Amino acid sequence: MVSRTRFDDSDCPVARSVDAIGDWWSLLIVRDAFDGSRRFGEFQRSLGVAKNILTTRLRTLVAGGVLASVPASDGSAYREYVLTPKGEALFPVIVALRQWGEQHFFAPDEPHSELVDRRGGHRLRVLEVRAEDGRRVGPEDTTVQKASEG
Known part of the structure; x- marks a missing residue:
C-alpha cells in the first residue's frame, strides 16, 4: 500500500487543514454531523459509504479532535459522534x-x-x-x- 503524504508539520495552514480532514468522505461526514447525524448507521445510510471506510474516517476525525465519540443520548449501548468545538469551527x-x-x-x-x-x-x-x-x-x-x- 502506498503511504499518504503527511502535512501535519507543514508551515502552511491550508496543508495542515487538508491533512486533518483527509478526504471528501470526512467533509461529508462533518456536513452530515451539522445536519444532525450522530450514529454510525445514520452516516452510512446518508453517505452510502462502505462500513470499513466510514469506520476509518470516523476514527480519524475523533483522533483529530473534530468529532467526539460519546455514549448514546438514549442510554443504549451505542456510541454517537458529536462535533467538538474544533469540528463546529468547520x-x-x-x-x-x-x-x-x-x-x-x-x-x-x-x-x-x-x-x-x-x-x-x-x-x-x-x-x-x-x-x-x-x-x-x-x-x-x-x-x-x-x-x-x-
Missing part, C-alpha cells in the same frame, strides 16, 4: 463549499438542497472575506507571508 468551510457548489455546479433553476436560517427560513448571505478594516478582499488583495519571513 461550519464556515462547509457553508463556503456549499455556496461555491451552488454557484458553479447547478443550472440557475436546477433544484438542490438549501441551507436556511432556522429563525426566518431565509437563505444565508454569500460568505465574504474581509480585511480587518471591513473592506471586502479577493486574491489580488492578499499575499502569503511565509513563516520564515515573519
Whole structure:
C-alpha cells in the first residue's frame, strides 16, 4: 500500500487543514454531523459509504479532535459522534463549499438542497472575506507571508 503524504508539520495552514480532514468522505461526514447525524448507521445510510471506510474516517476525525465519540443520548449501548468545538469551527468551510457548489455546479433553476436560517427560513448571505478594516478582499488583495519571513 502506498503511504499518504503527511502535512501535519507543514508551515502552511491550508496543508495542515487538508491533512486533518483527509478526504471528501470526512467533509461529508462533518456536513452530515451539522445536519444532525450522530450514529454510525445514520452516516452510512446518508453517505452510502462502505462500513470499513466510514469506520476509518470516523476514527480519524475523533483522533483529530473534530468529532467526539460519546455514549448514546438514549442510554443504549451505542456510541454517537458529536462535533467538538474544533469540528463546529468547520461550519464556515462547509457553508463556503456549499455556496461555491451552488454557484458553479447547478443550472440557475436546477433544484438542490438549501441551507436556511432556522429563525426566518431565509437563505444565508454569500460568505465574504474581509480585511480587518471591513473592506471586502479577493486574491489580488492578499499575499502569503511565509513563516520564515515573519
